[in-house]
Amino acid sequence: MNWGIIGTGNMGKVLLHSLTQSQAVEEKNLYLYNRTLMKAYELLNQYPNVHVERSLTSMANKCDVLLLCAKPKEILEIAKKLQPNIRKDQLIISITSSISTDHLDQILPCKTARMIPSITNQSLTGATLLSFGQRTNAIDQQMIKQTCKLFSEPVEVKDETVRAASDLVSCGPAFLSYVLEDMIQSVEKETLLKREDAEKFIETMVIGFGRLLEERHFSLQTLREKVMVKGGITGVGMKALEKEIHNSFNQVFINTHEKFATEQEMVEALIHEAKMNFSG
Ligand SMILES: NC(=O)c1ccc[n+]([C@@H]2O[C@H](COP(=O)([O-])OP(=O)(O)OC[C@H]3O[C@@H](n4cnc5c(N)ncnc54)[C@H](OP(=O)(O)O)[C@@H]3O)[C@@H](O)[C@H]2O)c1
16 A cells, blocks of 8 residues: 655654654655655655655555645645545545545545644654544544554544644644743753753653653652642642643633634635636
């Protein structure tokens, strides 16, 4: 089975790495295409046995599964261009929350799915969020789940919670990095610890923290209770945190959902326009 990655930016590269590193797909069965072709050719230095194609038509001719790894508006442009060359038995996957399988089903004649990756997939961990289009059957769904299982924990999500799930799984690493960076800046400001040492301590702490959760030694709550001895030093630090941070993520999710709604409106308008053009 041949897989294609259309769009070799941040996420296209993460998926190229996770698919090959986990041996989910052999390099010789992987095809790449990017708007700026040079960027796709540069990847041959690292992945010498993948193929770089020069057009969307040849991607459609050569691949059984196509991952559309671009921004929402670009994904729609790609889907429209692929449409005349796509067969019913092919599978096209959107990697963005704003483009659902229903959206793709309206402009493509084939099977569709949505697979939202996370930067954590690069180290063959973290989740992938899956949704399947109406034309996929149990075998297609199993194939996608099994492939994702080799580099992540696949979880099926419904349209109504896809944005919230993506906020945690895909945006989460960026949000957490910001909070940790803030912790480093504050420790540097308020104590004698040097920034480079603070960075090292935070990195080792986060890796250990992840390991504790992975090995199921604690839940988030029991871990906090274990560290926070009654009347101890962690407790006084926590008091300040409860005052400053409690509820401060509410606005984060309000913002992401507002942007999501705007993107969906744009996607629906563009699909309407595309359908008019096809029928006209
Ligand atoms: N970043 C994350 O952690 C994350 C996680 C989950 C999902 N996502 C989703 O992933 C999507 C892509 O994000 P990204 O960060 O990878 O974006 P990106 O770095 O900008 O990559 C987009 C790629 O698509 C290429 N492209 C654009 N139009 C094209 C076309 N018509 N034909 C072929 N290639 C085309 C671009 O080519 P050029 O080189 O010419 O610009 C670029 O390489 C977004 O929709 C985002 O919502 C991101």
